[in-house]
Amino acid sequence: MSGSEKTESREESAGASQPSEVVAKGNAGSNSGKPVTAVSSADTKPPKTTGMRLEDLFKLLSMPDPKAEPKPMDEYKFWKTQPVTKFDDAIDAEGPIDSKTVDDVSKEPSPLPAGFEWSTIDISQPDKVQEIYDLLYANYIEDDDETFRFKYSPAFLDWGLKPPGWVKDWNVGVRVKDTGKLIGFISGIPGTLRLRTTNPDIKVAEINFLCVHKKLRSKRLAPVLIREVTRRVNLTGVWQALYTAGALLPSPITTARYYHRSINWPKLHDVGFTGLPSNSTPAKQVAKYALPSKPTLETLRPMTVEDVSEVHELLDTFLNRYELVPKFTEQETAHWLLDSVHASEHDKVIYSYVVTDSENKITDFVSFYGLESTVLGNSKYDSINVAYLFYYATTAGLGDNKSSDNESVLKSRLFVLIQNALILAKAKNFDVFNALSVQDNALFLEDLKFGAGDGFLNYYLFNYKAFPIHGGISKREKSLERKPGGIGVIMF
Numbered sequence: 001m002s003g004s005e006k007t008e009s010r011e012e013s014a015g016a017s018q019p020s021e022v023v024a025k026g027n028a029g030s031n032s033g034k035p036v037t038a039v040s041s042a043d044t045k046p047p048k049t050t051g052m053r054l055e056d057l058f059k060l061l062s063m064p065d066p067k068a069e070p071k072p073m074d075e076y077k078f079w080k081t082q083p084v085t086k087f088d089d090a091i092d093a094e095g096p097i098d099s100k101t102v103d104d105v106s107k108e109p110s111p112l113p114a115g116f117e118w119s120t121i122d123i124s125q126p127d128k129v130q131e132i133y134d135l136l137y138a139n140y141i142e143d144d145d146e147t148f149r150f151k152y153s154p155a156f157l158d159w160g161l162k163p164p165g166w167v168k169d170w171n172v173g174v175r176v177k178d179t180g181k182l183i184g185f186i187s188g189i190p191g192t193l194r195l196r197t198t199n200p201d202i203k204v205a206e207i208n209f210l211c212v213h214k215k216l217r218s219k220r221l222a223p224v225l226i227r228e229v230t231r232r233v234n235l236t237g238v239w240q241a242l243y244t245a246g247a248l249l250p251s252p253i254t255t256a257r258y259y260h261r262s263i264n265w266p267k268l269h270d271v272g273f274t275g276l277p278s279n280s281t282p283a284k285q286v287a288k289y290a291l292p293s294k295p296t297l298e299t300l301r302p303m304t305v306e307d308v309s310e311v312h313e314l315l316d317t318f319l320n321r322y323e324l325v326p327k328f329t330e331q332e333t334a335h336w337l338l339d340s341v342h343a344s345e346h347d348k349v350i351y352s353y354v355v356t357d358s359e360n361k362i363t364d365f366v367s368f369y370g371l372e373s374t375v376l377g378n379s380k381y382d383s384i385n386v387a388y389l390f391y392y393a394t395t396a397g398l399g400d401n402k403s404s405d406n407e408s409v410l411k412s413r414l415f416v417l418i419q420n421a422l423i424l425a426k427a428k429n430f431d432v433f434n435a436l437s438v439q440d441n442a443l444f445l446e447d448l449k450f451g452a453g454d455g456f457l458n459y460y461l462f463n464y465k466a467f468p469i470h471g472g473i474s475k476r477e478k479s480l481e482r483k484p485g486g487i488g489v490i491m492f
Protein backbone atom coordinates (compact mmCIF):
# COMPACT_ATOMS: atom_id res chain seq x y z
CA MET A 1 0.00 0.00 0.00
CA SER A 2 1.06 3.34 -0.50
CA GLY A 3 2.02 4.70 2.72
CA SER A 4 -1.23 6.02 3.92
CA GLU A 5 -3.34 3.04 4.55
CA LYS A 6 -2.77 -0.03 6.61
CA THR A 7 -0.37 -1.98 4.60
CA GLU A 8 0.23 -5.40 3.42
CA SER A 9 3.74 -6.23 4.05
CA ARG A 10 6.09 -8.66 2.43
CA GLU A 11 9.57 -9.80 3.24
CA GLU A 12 11.97 -7.04 2.84
CA SER A 13 14.43 -8.52 0.48
CA ALA A 14 12.42 -10.26 -2.15
CA GLY A 15 13.44 -9.93 -5.74
CA ALA A 16 16.52 -11.08 -7.57
CA SER A 17 17.88 -7.60 -7.99
CA GLN A 18 17.74 -7.02 -4.29
CA PRO A 19 20.32 -8.05 -1.85
CA SER A 20 18.34 -9.72 0.79
CA GLU A 21 15.61 -12.18 1.18
CA VAL A 22 12.37 -10.36 1.09
CA VAL A 23 9.28 -11.56 2.73
CA ALA A 24 5.99 -10.84 1.31
CA LYS A 25 4.66 -7.64 0.19
CA GLY A 26 2.16 -6.18 2.04
CA ASN A 27 -1.39 -6.20 2.27
CA ALA A 28 -0.99 -8.30 5.21
CA GLY A 29 -1.25 -5.60 7.57
CA SER A 30 -2.87 -2.48 8.26
CA ASN A 31 -2.73 0.79 6.86
CA SER A 32 0.42 0.26 5.38
CA GLY A 33 1.45 -2.51 6.47
CA LYS A 34 2.09 -5.86 6.89
CA PRO A 35 5.61 -6.67 7.14
CA VAL A 36 8.13 -7.63 4.71
CA THR A 37 10.93 -9.82 5.88
CA ALA A 38 14.27 -8.29 6.40
CA VAL A 39 17.15 -10.11 4.98
CA SER A 40 20.10 -10.84 7.11
CA SER A 41 23.28 -9.16 6.04
CA ALA A 42 24.89 -12.54 5.49
CA ASP A 43 22.37 -13.16 2.74
CA THR A 44 23.08 -9.90 1.13
CA LYS A 45 25.46 -8.79 -1.53
CA PRO A 46 26.19 -5.14 -2.08
CA PRO A 47 23.25 -3.44 -3.73
CA LYS A 48 23.45 -1.94 -7.17
CA THR A 49 22.32 1.59 -6.66
CA THR A 50 22.23 2.82 -10.24
CA GLY A 51 18.66 3.45 -11.29
CA MET A 52 17.40 2.38 -7.90
CA ARG A 53 14.41 4.20 -6.46
CA LEU A 54 15.34 6.39 -3.52
CA GLU A 55 12.92 4.61 -1.21
CA ASP A 56 14.50 1.24 -2.07
CA LEU A 57 17.88 2.69 -1.24
CA PHE A 58 16.61 3.90 2.11
CA LYS A 59 15.21 0.45 2.79
CA LEU A 60 18.51 -1.17 1.98
CA LEU A 61 20.34 1.20 4.21
CA SER A 62 17.76 0.63 6.93
CA MET A 63 17.20 4.33 7.16
CA PRO A 64 13.80 5.84 7.72
CA ASP A 65 12.25 6.89 4.43
CA PRO A 66 11.66 10.63 4.62
CA LYS A 67 8.27 10.06 2.96
CA ALA A 68 7.28 8.50 6.25
CA GLU A 69 7.74 11.90 7.85
CA PRO A 70 4.47 13.67 8.55
CA LYS A 71 3.35 16.42 6.19
CA PRO A 72 2.99 19.84 7.84
CA MET A 73 0.02 19.85 10.21
CA ASP A 74 -1.74 22.51 8.17
CA GLU A 75 -1.92 20.11 5.22
CA TYR A 76 -3.96 17.59 7.24
CA LYS A 77 -7.10 19.46 6.21
CA PHE A 78 -9.35 16.98 7.98
CA TRP A 79 -7.21 15.68 10.79
CA LYS A 80 -6.24 19.14 12.00
CA THR A 81 -9.91 19.66 12.89
CA GLN A 82 -10.17 16.46 14.97
CA PRO A 83 -9.52 15.81 18.68
CA VAL A 84 -6.24 13.97 18.18
CA THR A 85 -2.73 14.78 19.36
CA LYS A 86 -0.67 16.78 16.88
CA PHE A 87 2.83 15.60 15.97
CA ASP A 88 4.60 18.15 18.13
CA ASP A 89 2.15 18.24 21.04
CA ALA A 90 3.91 18.01 24.38
CA ILE A 91 1.86 15.54 26.43
CA ASP A 92 1.77 16.65 30.05
CA ALA A 93 -1.02 14.37 31.25
CA GLU A 94 -3.04 11.50 29.80
CA GLY A 95 -6.78 11.75 29.23
CA PRO A 96 -9.60 12.86 26.94
CA ILE A 97 -9.02 15.87 24.67
CA ASP A 98 -12.62 17.09 24.18
CA SER A 99 -15.51 16.49 26.48
CA LYS A 100 -19.08 16.58 25.21
CA THR A 101 -22.44 15.15 26.10
CA VAL A 102 -24.87 13.25 23.89
CA ASP A 103 -26.99 16.45 23.77
CA ASP A 104 -24.12 18.17 21.93
CA VAL A 105 -24.14 15.55 19.18
CA SER A 106 -26.05 16.19 15.96
CA LYS A 107 -29.02 13.90 15.47
CA GLU A 108 -28.71 14.32 11.69
CA PRO A 109 -26.19 12.45 9.53
CA SER A 110 -23.29 14.42 8.08
CA PRO A 111 -24.03 15.81 4.60
CA LEU A 112 -22.87 13.72 1.63
CA PRO A 113 -21.98 14.92 -1.88
CA ALA A 114 -24.93 14.89 -4.30
CA GLY A 115 -25.70 11.50 -5.76
CA PHE A 116 -24.76 9.50 -2.64
CA GLU A 117 -26.74 8.33 0.37
CA TRP A 118 -26.03 6.86 3.80
CA SER A 119 -26.79 3.21 4.43
CA THR A 120 -26.55 1.36 7.73
CA ILE A 121 -25.29 -2.07 6.73
CA ASP A 122 -27.26 -4.67 8.64
CA ILE A 123 -24.58 -7.29 9.13
CA SER A 124 -27.02 -9.74 10.67
CA GLN A 125 -28.02 -10.35 7.02
CA PRO A 126 -25.58 -12.58 5.09
CA ASP A 127 -26.25 -10.73 1.82
CA LYS A 128 -25.18 -7.46 3.46
CA VAL A 129 -21.96 -9.02 4.75
CA GLN A 130 -21.43 -10.23 1.19
CA GLU A 131 -21.77 -6.63 -0.06
CA ILE A 132 -19.04 -5.46 2.32
CA TYR A 133 -16.92 -8.41 1.19
CA ASP A 134 -17.41 -7.45 -2.47
CA LEU A 135 -16.37 -3.83 -1.83
CA LEU A 136 -13.27 -4.85 0.14
CA TYR A 137 -12.37 -7.68 -2.25
CA ALA A 138 -11.90 -5.20 -5.09
CA ASN A 139 -10.88 -2.03 -3.24
CA TYR A 140 -9.28 -2.69 0.15
CA ILE A 141 -5.64 -2.47 1.22
CA GLU A 142 -2.90 -3.36 -1.26
CA ASP A 143 0.86 -3.33 -0.98
CA ASP A 144 2.84 -0.54 -2.64
CA ASP A 145 3.46 -2.63 -5.76
CA GLU A 146 -0.20 -3.58 -6.15
CA THR A 147 0.66 -7.27 -6.02
CA PHE A 148 -1.40 -8.31 -2.97
CA ARG A 149 -4.75 -7.19 -1.61
CA PHE A 150 -6.30 -8.26 1.69
CA LYS A 151 -9.18 -10.63 1.19
CA TYR A 152 -11.33 -10.54 4.32
CA SER A 153 -13.82 -13.37 3.81
CA PRO A 154 -17.52 -13.10 4.73
CA ALA A 155 -16.80 -15.50 7.63
CA PHE A 156 -13.97 -13.23 8.80
CA LEU A 157 -16.22 -10.16 8.65
CA ASP A 158 -18.91 -12.01 10.55
CA TRP A 159 -16.42 -12.80 13.29
CA GLY A 160 -14.60 -9.46 13.25
CA LEU A 161 -17.69 -7.26 13.22
CA LYS A 162 -19.95 -9.14 15.62
CA PRO A 163 -18.31 -9.37 19.05
CA PRO A 164 -20.66 -9.31 22.05
CA GLY A 165 -22.50 -5.98 22.18
CA TRP A 166 -21.86 -5.06 18.53
CA VAL A 167 -23.86 -2.07 17.40
CA LYS A 168 -25.77 -2.21 14.13
CA ASP A 169 -25.49 1.55 13.53
CA TRP A 170 -21.71 1.47 13.66
CA ASN A 171 -21.50 -0.27 10.28
CA VAL A 172 -21.72 2.73 8.02
CA GLY A 173 -22.04 2.52 4.25
CA VAL A 174 -22.30 5.03 1.43
CA ARG A 175 -24.28 4.05 -1.66
CA VAL A 176 -24.78 5.57 -5.08
CA LYS A 177 -28.35 6.90 -4.91
CA ASP A 178 -29.37 5.80 -8.40
CA THR A 179 -28.03 2.26 -8.35
CA GLY A 180 -27.77 1.39 -4.65
CA LYS A 181 -24.16 0.27 -5.20
CA LEU A 182 -22.07 0.28 -2.01
CA ILE A 183 -19.01 2.48 -2.64
CA GLY A 184 -17.82 3.34 0.86
CA PHE A 185 -17.69 1.68 4.26
CA ILE A 186 -16.36 2.08 7.80
CA SER A 187 -17.01 -0.10 10.86
CA GLY A 188 -16.86 0.23 14.60
CA ILE A 189 -17.06 -2.39 17.32
CA PRO A 190 -17.26 -1.76 21.06
CA GLY A 191 -14.35 -2.51 23.35
CA THR A 192 -12.66 -1.56 26.59
CA LEU A 193 -8.98 -0.72 26.91
CA ARG A 194 -6.59 -0.49 29.81
CA LEU A 195 -3.85 2.07 29.27
CA ARG A 196 -1.18 1.39 31.88
CA THR A 197 -2.46 1.18 35.42
CA THR A 198 -3.58 4.79 35.50
CA ASN A 199 -6.31 4.51 32.85
CA PRO A 200 -7.86 1.14 33.57
CA ASP A 201 -11.20 1.44 31.84
CA ILE A 202 -11.41 3.36 28.56
CA LYS A 203 -14.57 2.60 26.59
CA VAL A 204 -13.74 2.74 22.90
CA ALA A 205 -15.01 2.03 19.44
CA GLU A 206 -12.45 0.01 17.48
CA ILE A 207 -12.62 1.46 13.98
CA ASN A 208 -11.73 -0.65 10.95
CA PHE A 209 -12.44 -1.47 7.30
CA LEU A 210 -12.46 2.13 6.09
CA CYS A 211 -12.78 1.75 2.34
CA VAL A 212 -13.71 3.94 -0.61
CA HIS A 213 -14.20 2.50 -4.08
CA LYS A 214 -11.10 2.98 -6.24
CA LYS A 215 -12.99 5.12 -8.76
CA LEU A 216 -14.02 7.57 -6.03
CA ARG A 217 -10.69 8.16 -4.35
CA SER A 218 -9.34 11.61 -3.39
CA LYS A 219 -12.83 13.12 -3.27
CA ARG A 220 -12.80 13.59 0.52
CA LEU A 221 -15.26 10.77 1.15
CA ALA A 222 -13.03 9.25 3.86
CA PRO A 223 -13.40 12.27 6.18
CA VAL A 224 -17.17 12.17 5.68
CA LEU A 225 -17.27 8.48 6.65
CA ILE A 226 -15.08 9.12 9.69
CA ARG A 227 -17.24 12.04 10.84
CA GLU A 228 -20.39 9.96 10.45
CA VAL A 229 -19.09 6.96 12.39
CA THR A 230 -17.87 9.39 15.08
CA ARG A 231 -21.34 10.90 15.33
CA ARG A 232 -22.99 7.49 15.61
CA VAL A 233 -20.50 6.28 18.23
CA ASN A 234 -20.86 9.54 20.20
CA LEU A 235 -24.64 9.14 20.22
CA THR A 236 -24.15 6.02 22.33
CA GLY A 237 -22.03 7.94 24.85
CA VAL A 238 -18.67 6.58 23.66
CA TRP A 239 -16.04 9.32 23.10
CA GLN A 240 -12.79 7.47 22.42
CA ALA A 241 -11.64 5.18 19.62
CA LEU A 242 -8.75 2.87 18.77
CA TYR A 243 -7.62 2.35 15.16
CA THR A 244 -4.56 1.24 13.24
CA ALA A 245 -3.33 2.30 9.85
CA GLY A 246 -0.29 2.23 7.63
CA ALA A 247 -1.08 5.85 6.88
CA LEU A 248 0.84 8.36 8.94
CA LEU A 249 -1.77 10.55 10.60
CA PRO A 250 -1.63 12.85 13.62
CA SER A 251 -0.43 11.17 15.71
CA PRO A 252 0.49 7.54 16.43
CA ILE A 253 0.71 6.34 20.00
CA THR A 254 3.16 3.78 18.62
CA THR A 255 4.45 2.23 15.41
CA ALA A 256 5.01 -1.51 15.06
CA ARG A 257 6.60 -3.50 12.25
CA TYR A 258 5.35 -6.61 10.49
CA TYR A 259 7.45 -9.77 10.50
CA HIS A 260 6.93 -12.75 8.18
CA ARG A 261 7.82 -16.38 8.64
CA SER A 262 7.83 -18.34 5.39
CA ILE A 263 6.08 -21.70 5.51
CA ASN A 264 5.55 -22.53 1.83
CA TRP A 265 8.68 -20.88 0.50
CA PRO A 266 8.37 -21.96 -3.19
CA LYS A 267 4.87 -20.48 -3.45
CA LEU A 268 5.89 -17.28 -1.66
CA HIS A 269 8.75 -16.94 -4.09
CA ASP A 270 6.54 -17.63 -7.12
CA VAL A 271 4.11 -14.90 -6.15
CA GLY A 272 6.85 -12.37 -5.42
CA PHE A 273 6.33 -12.23 -1.67
CA THR A 274 9.86 -13.31 -0.92
CA GLY A 275 13.11 -13.20 -2.85
CA LEU A 276 15.89 -15.71 -3.31
CA PRO A 277 18.95 -14.44 -1.43
CA SER A 278 21.95 -14.19 -3.72
CA ASN A 279 23.91 -16.73 -1.66
CA SER A 280 21.14 -19.35 -1.49
CA THR A 281 19.22 -21.82 -3.65
CA PRO A 282 15.53 -22.76 -3.62
CA ALA A 283 16.41 -26.09 -1.99
CA LYS A 284 18.34 -24.34 0.77
CA GLN A 285 15.42 -22.00 1.36
CA VAL A 286 12.99 -24.90 1.66
CA ALA A 287 15.35 -26.61 4.12
CA LYS A 288 15.73 -23.39 6.10
CA TYR A 289 11.98 -23.10 6.65
CA ALA A 290 11.24 -26.80 7.24
CA LEU A 291 9.08 -27.58 10.29
CA PRO A 292 8.18 -30.77 12.15
CA SER A 293 5.02 -32.42 10.85
CA LYS A 294 3.25 -32.41 14.22
CA PRO A 295 3.29 -30.36 17.42
CA THR A 296 6.15 -30.95 19.82
CA LEU A 297 4.21 -29.96 22.94
CA GLU A 298 2.61 -33.20 24.02
CA THR A 299 -0.41 -31.77 25.81
CA LEU A 300 -1.24 -29.15 23.21
CA ARG A 301 -4.84 -29.43 21.97
CA PRO A 302 -7.50 -27.20 20.36
CA MET A 303 -9.17 -24.88 22.84
CA THR A 304 -12.81 -25.72 23.59
CA VAL A 305 -15.68 -23.87 25.17
CA GLU A 306 -14.93 -25.58 28.50
CA ASP A 307 -11.54 -23.84 28.54
CA VAL A 308 -12.91 -20.31 28.23
CA SER A 309 -12.94 -19.34 31.87
CA GLU A 310 -9.39 -20.63 32.55
CA VAL A 311 -8.00 -19.08 29.37
CA HIS A 312 -9.77 -15.83 30.16
CA GLU A 313 -8.07 -15.64 33.53
CA LEU A 314 -4.68 -16.62 32.13
CA LEU A 315 -4.91 -14.01 29.36
CA ASP A 316 -6.12 -11.30 31.72
CA THR A 317 -3.16 -11.90 34.03
CA PHE A 318 -0.67 -12.15 31.18
CA LEU A 319 -1.85 -8.90 29.58
CA ASN A 320 -0.83 -7.04 32.74
CA ARG A 321 2.67 -7.11 31.25
CA TYR A 322 1.73 -4.57 28.59
CA GLU A 323 0.79 -0.89 28.60
CA LEU A 324 -2.16 -0.85 26.17
CA VAL A 325 -4.38 -3.91 26.33
CA PRO A 326 -7.97 -4.99 25.78
CA LYS A 327 -10.09 -5.76 28.81
CA PHE A 328 -12.16 -8.70 27.66
CA THR A 329 -15.18 -10.07 29.44
CA GLU A 330 -15.40 -13.85 29.51
CA GLN A 331 -17.91 -13.69 26.64
CA GLU A 332 -15.52 -11.56 24.60
CA THR A 333 -12.68 -14.02 25.24
CA ALA A 334 -14.96 -16.78 24.00
CA HIS A 335 -15.89 -14.79 20.91
CA TRP A 336 -12.37 -13.77 19.95
CA LEU A 337 -10.75 -17.15 20.59
CA LEU A 338 -13.51 -19.58 19.63
CA ASP A 339 -15.48 -18.73 16.56
CA SER A 340 -18.52 -20.76 17.48
CA VAL A 341 -20.52 -19.41 14.53
CA HIS A 342 -18.18 -20.81 11.91
CA ALA A 343 -17.19 -24.15 13.31
CA SER A 344 -16.67 -25.76 9.90
CA GLU A 345 -13.09 -26.12 8.64
CA HIS A 346 -14.05 -24.31 5.45
CA ASP A 347 -15.12 -21.10 7.22
CA LYS A 348 -12.62 -21.26 10.04
CA VAL A 349 -11.06 -17.91 10.91
CA ILE A 350 -9.58 -18.28 14.38
CA TYR A 351 -7.35 -21.11 15.61
CA SER A 352 -6.74 -21.39 19.36
CA TYR A 353 -4.82 -24.06 21.26
CA VAL A 354 -4.15 -24.70 24.93
CA VAL A 355 -1.35 -26.56 26.71
CA THR A 356 -2.01 -28.32 30.01
CA ASP A 357 0.14 -29.57 32.89
CA SER A 358 0.00 -32.96 34.62
CA GLU A 359 -3.05 -31.84 36.60
CA ASN A 360 -4.85 -30.79 33.44
CA LYS A 361 -4.49 -27.13 34.31
CA ILE A 362 -3.98 -24.79 31.36
CA THR A 363 -0.46 -23.35 31.43
CA ASP A 364 -0.35 -21.72 27.99
CA PHE A 365 -2.49 -20.81 25.05
CA VAL A 366 -1.77 -19.47 21.59
CA SER A 367 -4.06 -18.26 18.83
CA PHE A 368 -3.78 -17.10 15.24
CA TYR A 369 -6.28 -16.01 12.64
CA GLY A 370 -6.36 -16.82 8.95
CA LEU A 371 -6.68 -14.10 6.32
CA GLU A 372 -6.03 -14.67 2.65
CA SER A 373 -4.52 -12.08 0.37
CA THR A 374 -5.48 -11.97 -3.29
CA VAL A 375 -2.44 -12.22 -5.55
CA LEU A 376 -2.98 -9.74 -8.36
CA GLY A 377 -1.93 -10.65 -11.89
CA ASN A 378 -0.17 -13.96 -11.20
CA SER A 379 -0.95 -16.78 -13.63
CA LYS A 380 -0.17 -19.58 -11.18
CA TYR A 381 -1.78 -18.49 -7.90
CA ASP A 382 -4.76 -16.28 -7.13
CA SER A 383 -4.23 -16.03 -3.36
CA ILE A 384 -1.88 -16.70 -0.49
CA ASN A 385 -3.08 -18.12 2.77
CA VAL A 386 -1.73 -16.07 5.66
CA ALA A 387 -1.84 -16.82 9.40
CA TYR A 388 -1.53 -13.88 11.80
CA LEU A 389 -0.39 -14.27 15.38
CA PHE A 390 -3.23 -13.17 17.66
CA TYR A 391 -3.31 -13.44 21.47
CA TYR A 392 -1.18 -15.81 23.53
CA ALA A 393 -0.35 -16.24 27.21
CA THR A 394 1.76 -18.42 29.43
CA THR A 395 2.37 -18.91 33.12
CA ALA A 396 6.11 -19.28 32.44
CA GLY A 397 8.25 -16.41 33.62
CA LEU A 398 5.40 -14.36 34.97
CA GLY A 399 6.12 -12.07 37.84
CA ASP A 400 8.60 -9.27 37.90
CA ASN A 401 8.85 -7.98 34.33
CA LYS A 402 12.38 -6.85 34.89
CA SER A 403 13.91 -10.02 36.28
CA SER A 404 16.30 -11.51 33.73
CA ASP A 405 15.57 -15.03 35.09
CA ASN A 406 11.90 -14.60 34.35
CA GLU A 407 12.72 -13.15 30.98
CA SER A 408 14.80 -16.14 29.95
CA VAL A 409 12.12 -18.60 31.15
CA LEU A 410 9.53 -16.65 29.20
CA LYS A 411 11.74 -16.50 26.11
CA SER A 412 12.31 -20.27 26.06
CA ARG A 413 8.64 -20.98 26.60
CA LEU A 414 7.43 -18.56 23.93
CA PHE A 415 9.91 -20.01 21.47
CA VAL A 416 8.34 -23.45 21.85
CA LEU A 417 4.76 -22.17 22.01
CA ILE A 418 5.02 -20.08 18.84
CA GLN A 419 7.03 -22.78 17.09
CA ASN A 420 4.09 -25.08 17.75
CA ALA A 421 1.77 -22.45 16.29
CA LEU A 422 3.95 -22.48 13.14
CA ILE A 423 3.73 -26.27 12.96
CA LEU A 424 -0.05 -26.11 13.28
CA ALA A 425 -0.30 -23.35 10.68
CA LYS A 426 1.72 -25.45 8.28
CA ALA A 427 -0.59 -28.42 8.86
CA LYS A 428 -3.53 -26.12 8.07
CA ASN A 429 -1.95 -25.16 4.74
CA PHE A 430 -0.95 -21.61 5.56
CA ASP A 431 1.77 -20.25 3.29
CA VAL A 432 3.22 -17.68 5.67
CA PHE A 433 2.85 -16.70 9.31
CA ASN A 434 2.83 -12.98 10.15
CA ALA A 435 3.38 -11.26 13.47
CA LEU A 436 3.90 -7.70 14.61
CA SER A 437 6.78 -6.42 16.72
CA VAL A 438 4.31 -5.96 19.62
CA GLN A 439 3.51 -8.16 22.68
CA ASP A 440 6.64 -10.14 23.69
CA ASN A 441 7.34 -11.04 20.07
CA ALA A 442 10.82 -9.53 20.01
CA LEU A 443 11.83 -12.47 22.25
CA PHE A 444 11.30 -15.09 19.52
CA LEU A 445 10.79 -13.58 16.05
CA GLU A 446 14.36 -13.83 14.85
CA ASP A 447 15.05 -17.20 16.49
CA LEU A 448 11.99 -18.62 14.73
CA LYS A 449 13.16 -17.24 11.34
CA PHE A 450 10.67 -14.46 10.97
CA GLY A 451 12.03 -11.78 8.64
CA ALA A 452 11.32 -8.07 8.87
CA GLY A 453 8.61 -6.98 6.49
CA ASP A 454 8.24 -3.75 4.61
CA GLY A 455 5.01 -2.93 6.38
CA PHE A 456 4.57 -0.79 9.48
CA LEU A 457 1.44 -0.37 11.51
CA ASN A 458 0.59 2.81 13.39
CA TYR A 459 -1.68 2.61 16.43
CA TYR A 460 -3.93 5.59 17.15
CA LEU A 461 -6.24 6.76 19.90
CA PHE A 462 -9.04 9.22 19.04
CA ASN A 463 -9.86 11.94 21.56
CA TYR A 464 -7.28 10.71 24.07
CA LYS A 465 -3.87 12.10 24.91
CA ALA A 466 -1.40 9.44 25.90
CA PHE A 467 2.31 9.18 26.43
CA PRO A 468 4.02 7.20 23.66
CA ILE A 469 4.28 3.42 23.93
CA HIS A 470 7.16 1.33 22.63
CA GLY A 471 6.24 -0.62 19.47
CA GLY A 472 9.05 -3.20 19.62
CA ILE A 473 11.33 -1.50 17.08
CA SER A 474 14.13 1.01 17.33
CA LYS A 475 13.36 4.60 16.43
CA ARG A 476 15.92 5.05 13.70
CA GLU A 477 16.73 1.66 12.16
CA LYS A 478 13.27 0.25 12.82
CA SER A 479 14.81 -3.05 13.82
CA LEU A 480 13.56 -5.23 16.67
CA GLU A 481 14.19 -3.72 20.07
CA ARG A 482 13.09 -5.42 23.25
CA LYS A 483 11.67 -3.26 26.02
CA PRO A 484 9.27 -4.16 28.80
CA GLY A 485 5.69 -2.96 28.50
CA GLY A 486 4.54 -2.05 25.03
CA ILE A 487 1.43 -2.94 23.10
CA GLY A 488 -0.76 -5.92 24.02
CA VAL A 489 -3.80 -5.20 21.86
CA ILE A 490 -4.14 -6.76 18.42
CA MET A 491 -6.36 -5.43 15.65
CA PHE A 492 -6.86 -7.03 12.26
Ligand SMILES: CCCCCCCCCCCCCC(=O)SCCNC(=O)CCNC(=O)[C@H](O)C(C)(C)COP(=O)(O)OP(=O)(O)OC[C@H]1O[C@@H](n2cnc3c(N)ncnc32)[C@H](O)[C@@H]1OP(=O)(O)O
Pocket residue numbers: 001004005006030031075076077078079080139140141142205207208209210211212213216217218219220221222223226229230233234238239240241243244245246247249462463
Ligand atom coordinates in the same frame (compact mmCIF):
# COMPACT_ATOMS: atom_id res chain seq x y z
C1 LIG B 1 -15.23 8.29 19.28
C2 LIG B 1 -15.44 7.61 18.02
C3 LIG B 1 -14.43 8.03 16.93
C4 LIG B 1 -14.50 7.17 15.71
C5 LIG B 1 -13.53 7.60 14.61
C6 LIG B 1 -12.08 7.45 15.01
C7 LIG B 1 -11.14 7.77 13.84
C8 LIG B 1 -11.10 6.65 12.83
C9 LIG B 1 -10.17 6.99 11.69
C10 LIG B 1 -10.23 5.95 10.58
C11 LIG B 1 -9.48 4.69 10.91
C12 LIG B 1 -9.50 3.70 9.80
C13 LIG B 1 -8.74 2.45 10.10
C14 LIG B 1 -8.68 1.63 8.81
O1 LIG B 1 -9.63 1.06 8.38
S1 LIG B 1 -7.19 1.59 7.98
C15 LIG B 1 -7.59 0.95 6.40
C16 LIG B 1 -7.78 2.04 5.42
N1 LIG B 1 -8.28 1.53 4.15
C17 LIG B 1 -7.53 1.30 3.09
O2 LIG B 1 -6.35 1.52 3.08
C18 LIG B 1 -8.27 0.70 1.89
C19 LIG B 1 -7.81 1.27 0.57
N2 LIG B 1 -7.89 2.74 0.58
C20 LIG B 1 -9.04 3.42 0.56
O3 LIG B 1 -10.13 2.87 0.54
C21 LIG B 1 -8.94 4.94 0.58
O4 LIG B 1 -7.66 5.32 0.13
C22 LIG B 1 -9.21 5.55 2.00
C23 LIG B 1 -10.65 5.29 2.39
C24 LIG B 1 -8.27 4.98 3.04
C25 LIG B 1 -8.97 7.04 1.93
O5 LIG B 1 -9.78 7.59 0.94
P1 LIG B 1 -9.17 8.52 -0.22
O6 LIG B 1 -7.83 8.01 -0.54
O7 LIG B 1 -10.17 8.62 -1.30
O8 LIG B 1 -8.96 9.95 0.51
P2 LIG B 1 -10.08 11.09 0.74
O9 LIG B 1 -9.92 12.15 -0.30
O10 LIG B 1 -11.43 10.51 0.85
O11 LIG B 1 -9.66 11.65 2.16
C26 LIG B 1 -8.37 12.12 2.40
C27 LIG B 1 -8.23 12.29 3.90
O12 LIG B 1 -8.32 10.99 4.51
C28 LIG B 1 -7.17 10.79 5.32
N3 LIG B 1 -6.85 9.35 5.32
C29 LIG B 1 -6.31 8.62 4.35
N4 LIG B 1 -6.19 7.34 4.73
C30 LIG B 1 -6.66 7.27 5.99
C31 LIG B 1 -6.79 6.23 6.93
N5 LIG B 1 -6.40 4.98 6.65
N6 LIG B 1 -7.34 6.49 8.11
C32 LIG B 1 -7.74 7.75 8.42
N7 LIG B 1 -7.63 8.78 7.57
C33 LIG B 1 -7.09 8.55 6.37
C34 LIG B 1 -6.09 11.61 4.65
O13 LIG B 1 -5.02 11.88 5.54
C35 LIG B 1 -6.86 12.84 4.27
O14 LIG B 1 -7.06 13.65 5.41
P3 LIG B 1 -6.13 14.96 5.64
O15 LIG B 1 -4.71 14.53 5.48
O16 LIG B 1 -6.53 15.97 4.59
O17 LIG B 1 -6.43 15.44 7.05
